[in-house]
Amino acid sequence: xxxxxRDLNHNKxxxxxxxxxxxxxxxxxxxxxxxxxxAFKKYRLDQGGFFSALLHSxxxxxxxxxxxxxxxxxxxxxxxxxxxxxxxxxLGLVLSVALAIILFNLTQKRWAKFYQTAMFLPYFLSWVIxxxxxxxxxxxxxxxxxxxxxxFGAEPIQWYADKKYWPFILVFMSMWKSVGYSSxxxxxxxxxxxxxxxxxxxxxxxxxxxxxxxxxxxxxxxxMIILTILAIGGIFRADFGLFFQIPRDSGVLFPVTNVIxxxxxxxMKVLGDFGLASAAGxxxxxxxxxxxxxxxxxxxxxxxxxxxF
Amino acid sequence: xxxxANAKGAKLRDVHRLSPGWNALLHLxxxxxxxxxxxxxxxxxxxxxxxxxxxxxxxxxxxxxxWSLFAYDYIFKTGDQVLxxxxxxxxxxxxxxxxxxxxxxxxxxxxxxxxxxxRKFFTFLAFFxxxxxxxxxxxxxxxxxxxxxxxxxxxxxxxxALNAFNIVILRxxxxxxxxxxxxxxxxxxxxxxxxxxxxxxxxxALPGLATIALFSTLxxxxxxFNALLYIDSNSLVPLQAMLMRIESSMQxxxxxxxxxxxxxxxEMLASxxxxxxxxxxxxxxxxxxxxxxxxxxxxxxxxxxxxxxKD
Numbered sequence: 001x002x003x004x005x006r007d008l009n010h011n012k013x014x015x016x017x018x019x020x021x022x023x024x025x026x027x028x029x030x031x032x033x034x035x036x037x038x039a040f041k042k043y044r045l046d047q048g049g050f051f052s053a054l055l056h057s058x059x060x061x062x063x064x065x066x067x068x069x070x071x072x073x074x075x076x077x078x079x080x081x082x083x084x085x086x087x088x089x090x091l092g093l094v095l096s097v098a099l100a101i102i103l104f105n106l107t108q109k110r111w112a113k114f115y116q117t118a119m120f121l122p123y124f125l126s127w128v129i130x131x132x133x134x135x136x137x138x139x140x141x142x143x144x145x146x147x148x149x150x151x152f153g154a155e156p157i158q159w160y161a162d163k164k165y166w167p168f169i170l171v172f173m174s175m176w177k178s179v180g181y182s183s184x185x186x187x188x189x190x191x192x193x194x195x196x197x198x199x200x201x202x203x204x205x206x207x208x209x210x211x212x213x214x215x216x217x218x219x220x221x222x223x224m225i226i227l228t229i230l231a232i233g234g235i236f237r238a239d240f241g242l243f244f245q246i247p248r249d250s251g252v253l254f255p256v257t258n259v260i261x262x263x264x265x266x267x268m269k270v271l272g273d274f275g276l277a278s279a280a281g282x283x284x285x286x287x288x289x290x291x292x293x294x295x296x297x298x299x300x301x302x303x304x305x306x307x308x309f
Numbered sequence: 310x311x312x313x314a315n316a317k318g319a320k321l322r323d324v325h326r327l328s329p330g331w332n333a334l335l336h337l338x339x340x341x342x343x344x345x346x347x348x349x350x351x352x353x354x355x356x357x358x359x360x361x362x363x364x365x366x367x368x369x370x371x372x373x374x375x376w377s378l379f380a381y382d383y384i385f386k387t388g389d390q391v392l393x394x395x396x397x398x399x400x401x402x403x404x405x406x407x408x409x410x411x412x413x414x415x416x417x418x419x420x421x422x423x424x425x426x427x428r429k430f431f432t433f434l435a436f437f438x439x440x441x442x443x444x445x446x447x448x449x450x451x452x453x454x455x456x457x458x459x460x461x462x463x464x465x466x467x468x469x470a471l472n473a474f475n476i477v478i479l480r481x482x483x484x485x486x487x488x489x490x491x492x493x494x495x496x497x498x499x500x501x502x503x504x505x506x507x508x509x510x511x512x513x514a515l516p517g518l519a520t521i522a523l524f525s526t527l528x529x530x531x532x533x534f535n536a537l538l539y540i541d542s543n544s545l546v547p548l549q550a551m552l553m554r555i556e557s558s559m560q561x562x563x564x565x566x567x568x569x570x571x572x573x574x575x576e577m578l579a580s581x582x583x584x585x586x587x588x589x590x591x592x593x594x595x596x597x598x599x600x601x602x603x604x605x606x607x608x609x610x611x612x613x614x615x616x617x618x619k620d
Contacts, residue, residue: 007426010426011425011426013502013503014422014425017415017418017502018419018431020412020415021412021413021415021471022416022431022434024412024467025435025438025471027456028451028452028468028471029438029442029443031443032447032451033443033447035450036447049454050451102338103339105327105335106332106336107327108336111336111340114343115339115343117606118346119342119346120602121346121350122346124531124598124599124602125350125595125598126533127533128533128549128552128553128556129595132353132552132588132591133349136369142364142584143369144352144368176346180342184610188610208327208328208331241533249557264444265445268445269538274446277445278444278446281443282444284444285444293440
């Protein structure tokens with residue numbers, strides 16, 4: 001006990017440094033954690049505040065989950081979340097590596113720099129703004145796309161009412177917003193490759209294409225693998241802004257635009273069904289946790305020092 | 310990092326020779342994508358300067374037949390809400406960034422010091438939050454009903470004030486960029502931990518702090534999610550959330566088109582800003598970022614590459 005107090009005293013400067021952060025983590029991260037149990041309860045607010053309500057509300061077992069999984073909702077939101085994320089991860093990987101290689105190989109570095117700055121722009125905009133941009137293309141009566149269609153003599157398309165286009169629109173928007181940014185990581189890695197590899201390859205008469213496939217790609221492969229595995233760990237978390245803002249809350253599109261995050265939000269704020277929302281949230285947290293742990297385990301197998309923990 | 314990368318690229322030029330044809334093709338691909346990234350913003354600017362009637366007739370166009378300053382005129386004359394939201398966004402961004410940077414720096418510095426006995430415990434405390442969260446519902450209830458932050462400016466600041474990822478980035482930065490000798494020399498001179506941090510470490514860590522500050526400035530400026538959850542009163546609606554509200558009221562009227570001819574919906578429509586004015590608000594909300602980011606781009610890239618390196 002004495003030794004403990006002495007240690008505390010020794011570390012008191014450091015302890016006061018972590019104090020504000022610790023309070024924040026306790027209030028905003030750890031306090032809500034037991035609240036995950038709401039998924040097994042019928043939540044009723046009472047005078048005693050949240051924890052008293054949590055303790056005293058009636059246990060309902062798996063009733064909330066039964067409702068979630070019976071109504072086909074769970075299937076649709078899981079499918080959408082996982083499939084979209086898979087496409088985002090693999091297409092994003094291919095496009096950003098390709099773009100990084102292109103930028104690296106451009107002879108005019110000044111232009112490469114300019115392109116990079118331009119491609120960076122979408123990353124800095126919020127999904128609300130991007131949704132306004134998308135609307136200027138997709139608006140039924142005024143949008144650019146329907147103007148182009150009319151120019152070719154085609155019928156205008158009700159973009160916000162026809163779900164068959166949305167998988168493509170969402171993938172396009174996601175790539176548009178993120179590829180410029182993620183290519184920067186790969187460009188930095190490629191620029192760091194020792195140039196004597198390329199010199200040796202030149203002497204051996206290797207073509208540009210051979211240099212790319214035999215030197216550049218193999219040398220950044222570990223990074224590609226690790227970033228991809230880590231991204232797969234987050235496959236149960238959707239980009240809320242993309243799926244909430246871009247389709248403009250159009251109900252017709254829900255079968256192809258609803259993901260776990262938007263479902264949780266709508267169940268809670270629109271329907272006011274806290275039980276259902278927390279069941280879906282609990283499902284996401286638990287599966288997400290398992291996925292992150294397994295992803296990290298895989299990363300550790302590939303390269304010890306790149307693992308998160 | 311990027312200037313370093315460029316210097317290397319320049320040296321590589323003689324090694325790397327691309328045939329003119331290939332070079333042109335690569336320029337075309339990269340250029341087309343770069344253009345597609347800028348074009349929507351340019352279009353938004355053009356729309357905001359388009360005459361409202363021309364727009365109603367011809368639709369959105371990058372070369373409108375008639376230009377007009379009406380949208381901006383309208384905003385500056387009637388734009389109480391716009392001005393108000395600007396003030397809210399600015400306030401939240403400034404207070405939030407200061408809070409984030411100071412809390413992150415203090416926490417990360419303590420974690421970076423090997424002489425801190427409880428370093429492992431506090432690292433885990435921060436780190437675990439990246440792996441598991443209670444979810445949206447309990448967080449919402451805690452913030453709204455327990456901390457009573459609903460409809461206060463703090464609901465826009467506190468939930469975003471810290472994150473473990475920033476702490477990890479900055480801790481790594483402290484560990485790799487600040488030589489131990491500097492801290493030791495401070496100790497020999499009898500300086501306390503706070504003095505060492507303020508006088509010796511922070512001045513050297515400015516690039517790292519700038520990265521965190523920029524990420525959080527961007528995060529606060531662009532945030533609409535917390536406003537969506539916690540803010541009801543008009544006086545506290547930040548810019549992004551204001552744009553979102555206008556959009557959803559428009560959507561509401563369109564989706565309930567049976568109401569369209571009722572007096573109520575006509576009144577609602579009339580109270581909303583017109584198309585060009587809405588785009589002018591989009592331009593005003595993004596303008597500062599678009600003007601500023603080319604100068605700060607470097608720090609974002611640095612943050613990314615530091616984040617990729619672990620101790």
